Amino acid sequence: MKQLIECVPNFSEGRRPEVIGAIAEPFKNTPGCYLFDCRADEDHNRLVVSLVGSPEPVQTALIAAAKIAVRHIDMETHAGGHPRIGAVDVIPFTPLRNMTMPECADLARSFGERFYRETEIPVYFYEEAALRPDRRRLEVVRRGQYEALKKEVADPARHPDVGEPRLHPRAGATVIGARKFLVAFNVNLGTTDVAVAKRIAEAIRASSGGLCHVKGIGLALKDRGLVQVSLNVTDHEKNPLYRVTEFVRTEARRWGVEVVETEVYGMVPAAALMSSAEYYMRIAGFDPAQIIELRLLEMMG
Structure with missing residues (x-):
């Protein structure tokens, strides 16, 4: 095959x-x-x-x-x-x-x-x-x-x-x-202070004692007047994107900074987004089989 x-x-x-x-x-x-x-x-x-x-x-x-x-x-x-x-x-x-x-x-x-x-x-x-x-x-x-x-x-x-x-x-x-599927996931913050992004990246990444299966660095987006916590989520099932987002949001508020937007960089498994949609929309008893396109793909083999 x-x-x-x-x-x-x-x-x-x-x-x-x-x-x-x-x-x-x-x-x-x-x-x-x-x-x-x-x-x-x-x-x-x-x-x-x-x-x-x-x-x-x-x-x-x-x-x-x-x-x-x-x-x-x-x-x-x-x-x-x-x-x-x-x-x-x-x-x-x-x-x-x-x-x-x-x-x-x-x-x-x-x-x-x-x-x-x-x-x-x-x-x-x-x-x-x-x-x-x-x-x-x-x-x-x-x-x-x-x-x-x-x-x-x-x-x-x-x-x-x-x-x-x-x-x-x-x-x-x-x-x-x-490797497994990796989700390149960026969280952009409403500040020009790159030290904030670097501190949050250090707090969240697994190597510093943060969330397992998460890697992160802090970067300045000078052309946009923002900073970015640039993340690789190496196992989205064990640490879903909503949990990563809320961790960054909580840490950012310590410095009086808000999340402006998030970015998914490149391709992403549907399950990685569905788990966050279920969380933020508070969907009760959600089953991925309810998604028409996924059922069609399954039927088509």
């Missing part, structure tokens, strides 16, 4: 439309690879692409897009709000249909070998594809970002999993892995 995966590659480019368009082109034109979402952020200086397809065409499109990114992105001059270590910063695979998580992890590792052969960008593996337990968490692999890694890569503790112990001269390194 046909296997399907989701892949959400992140590129360190969010400001030049011509480069963004060129990177996206292979995802649009490779048969068997389907581009679901392509979203660039100028403050983050980052492009997040959401793909679905069979493993081989998705990998083929990724290699083509990576080669374009190498030509146009120079990490020596790159700057932006989001942590990064490379032009093709991270490539996560998620099993969708007829594929287990261990199989997806094997796919990530084999693709990492191919990625290095064809681009000469060294590779680190994370999450379910990690070869070392200390590299399961993405933030650990990206510690210090590109600027620190280019100095520390010669240290055996920071050697790549694939490739020589040095970074690509323009494209840095890439982190490849297999």
Whole structure:
């Protein structure tokens, strides 16, 4: 039976439309690879692409897009709000249909070998594809970002999993892995004080003793006169979006700051939104089977 995966590659480019368009082109034109979402952020200086397809065409499109990114992105001059270590910063695979998580992890590792052969960008593996337990968490692999890694890569503790112990001269390194669905969720606050966002991010993220399965950083959105608590929710069933939102709202009010809006960045499972709709609308006895579109998809197989 046909296997399907989701892949959400992140590129360190969010400001030049011509480069963004060129990177996206292979995802649009490779048969068997389907581009679901392509979203660039100028403050983050980052492009997040959401793909679905069979493993081989998705990998083929990724290699083509990576080669374009190498030509146009120079990490020596790159700057932006989001942590990064490379032009093709991270490539996560998620099993969708007829594929287990261990199989997806094997796919990530084999693709990492191919990625290095064809681009000469060294590779680190994370999450379910990690070869070392200390590299399961993405933030650990990206510690210090590109600027620190280019100095520390010669240290055996920071050697790549694939490739020589040095970074690509323009494209840095890439982190490849297999994981569950991740919801990129941002909460924007009505203040220009980025220290507030950073304090809230520290309070909410799991690594600081906050909510499990939540990662967060605080950023300034200078063009909008706001700050942002930028979050990755790695298991929306164990910590749903409404709980994350209310945590941020409660903490923000300590500084007299209100939530202006929230953002879902890229694709999101329907269940992640339905649980919050049920909570805020106080729907009694809600069953996802009541949603017409989901029932139609189930009928269509």
